[in-house]
Amino acid sequence: MAAPPADARAAGPVVALVCLMAAFLARCDVRPSIFTAGWAAPRPSSAPAASFDPDDDFLPPSRPSTVVTSAQSDDNEDDEDDVASLPLFRDWRIGHDPAKPCPDEMAFIDKSFCIDRWEDSLVEVTRSGTRPYPPTHTVEDRRVRAVSQPGIVPQGYISGDQAQRACEMAGKRLCSDDEWWRACAGAKKTIFPYGSVLKKGACNEDRKLHPMLELYGENAPKEIWYVEPMNNPAISEQPDTVSLTGSRPLCKTPTGIFDMEGNVHEWTNDPAGTFHGGAYSTNNRLGCQYTTTAHGFSYHDYSTGFRCCSDPYAP
Numbered sequence: 008m009a010a011p012p013a014d015a016r017a018a019g020p021v022v023a024l025v026c027l028m029a030a031f032l033a034r035c036d037v038r039p040s041i042f043t044a045g046w047a048a049p050r051p052s053s054a055p056a057a058s059f060d061p062d063d064d065f066l067p068p069s070r071p072s073t074v075v076t077s078a079q080s081d082d083n084e085d086d087e088d089d090v091a092s093l094p095l096f097r098d099w100r101i102g103h104d105p106a107k108p109c110p111d112e113m114a115f116i117d118k119s120f121c122i123d124r125w126e127d128s129l130v131e132v133t134r135s136g137t138r139p140y141p142p143t144h145t146v147e148d149r150r151v152r153a154v155s156q157p158g159i160v161p162q163g164y165i166s167g168d169q170a171q172r173a174c175e176m177a178g179k180r181l182c183s184d185d186e187w188w189r190a191c192a193g194a195k196k197t198i199f200p201y202g203s204v205l206k207k208g209a210c211n212e213d214r215k216l217h218p219m220l221e222l223y224g225e226n227a228p229k230e231i232w233y234v235e236p237m238n239n240p241a242i243s244e245q246p247d248t249v250s251l252t253g254s255r256p257l258c259k260t261p262t263g264i265f266d267m268e269g270n271v272h273e274w275t276n277d278p279a280g281t282f283h284g285g286a287y288s289t290n291n292r293l294g295c296q297y298t299t300t301a302h303g304f305s306y307h308d309y310s311t312g313f314r315c316c317s318d319p320y321a322p
Contacts, residue, residue, distance in 0.1 A: 095132050095150055098178030100320055108319035112155040114190070114262045115319065122182060122190045123314040124264050125252035126161035126271055127153040129173055142249070143240040145307060152176035153315050157253035157265075161312050163243055167274040167282070167304035170313035179315035181276040184298075186316050187283050191267040191295035193260050199294035200260045200267045210258035211250040212269030212291045218242050218309070219288075237308040248287055268294055271312030278304055286310035 099110045109121035116122055129140035129151040140151050142160040146169045153173040165173075171181045182190070197203045200210070207213070216225075222242055223231040230236065243249050253265040260267065267273070268291060272282040280303040285291030288310060 095152065095176050096178070097152060097176065099317070100178060103320055105320060105322045109317070113317065114260075114264050116186070116190050116262065117194075119319075120182075120186055121179075121317040121319055122186065122264060123153075123155035123179075123316075125155045125157055125314070126266050126273065126312050127155050127170075127173070127314050128159050128252075129162050129165075130154050141240070143243045143309070145238055146173075153179065153313070155252075155314065158251050160249055161252055161266075161271050163249065163271050163309050163312050164238055164240070164307055165274075165311055165313060166307040167277075167280055167311075167313075169307070170274045171276065174313070174315035177315060179317040181274055181313065182316035184275045184277060184281060184283075187267075187273065187275050188295055190262070190264055191260065191284070193262065197294075198296070200264070201257060205292065205294075206257055208257075210255060210266065210269035210291075211287045212285050212289055214247060214288050214290075217288050218245055218248055221245060234308070239309070242309040250287070268297070272299060272310050274304075274311065274313045280304045280306060282311060282313075286312075 103110060108118075109115045112125070113121035113123055128142055129146070130137040131140045132150045132152060137152070139159075140146075140149065140162070142162045143164060145164045146162075146166070151169075151173050153170075153176065167181070174180050191200050192198075193200075195203075199205060219231055219237065219242060220227065222239070222245060223236065250266070250270055253259075255266065258268060258270075259265050266284075268284050269289065270284075270287055272286050272289075273284050274282045277300075280300065282299050282302075283297060284295070285293075285297045289297070291297045
């Protein structure tokens, strides 16, 4: 990962020092998003993405979106009766084969819990049914449900509490820290999802230029590391950012779980705020041990994603 500008590194020396010490113990990263410490979740809005002031001189010119912006609708104008009647919740256990402990999109770990094989995307529930939610748009107050499947762009720009609700709407939940690590390290407790020796390029974690610096410019001011710029949809709509789920066959555990290292960070259920695995911009060399604890559960930026866990089927 490219280093942040010198003035950015100097803006929060106390926080940076704490984070650097923690990184030594593999407990957090040193991404320049330390500038978002103390950030509070925005008020609910029907806007499909964070808004940006075009007069801010550090923001880039608008660029065409590479994702479907189907979230731009008036469906959030439903009255309360319409909202109450929407099929938000879909439990995977309904109609499930009782001979299988987990649904097909989940792996069974240690005969104890199920975990999604692919990083999750979202579907939005509307009056006319469900539709894919744009993965580079913030969730805010949208009615969304988690979906795990191969060959799609996983959701970024999502907070821990939003991810938890999305999992619950699928009859699942966020994984605990221990569950996430057990699924990643496997029975042999390897450093990386695929083994104990680093395979450079196996996972999506080694982008040469940080996407923030590519978008805003390598000489951009420190303000680019504030929350709103870091939630700009254009960040992960650039080439060579987020990979399609399961598209890197070497980035897989022996139990068939993809992308637990790199691509997008993955939230766990720690109410204080923890995500794991690193992102495509992270240059992770700690593998399954890579953990970030620098942000609260309501934080989100371009890099934050998730996958769900569940207790196994119990007739």
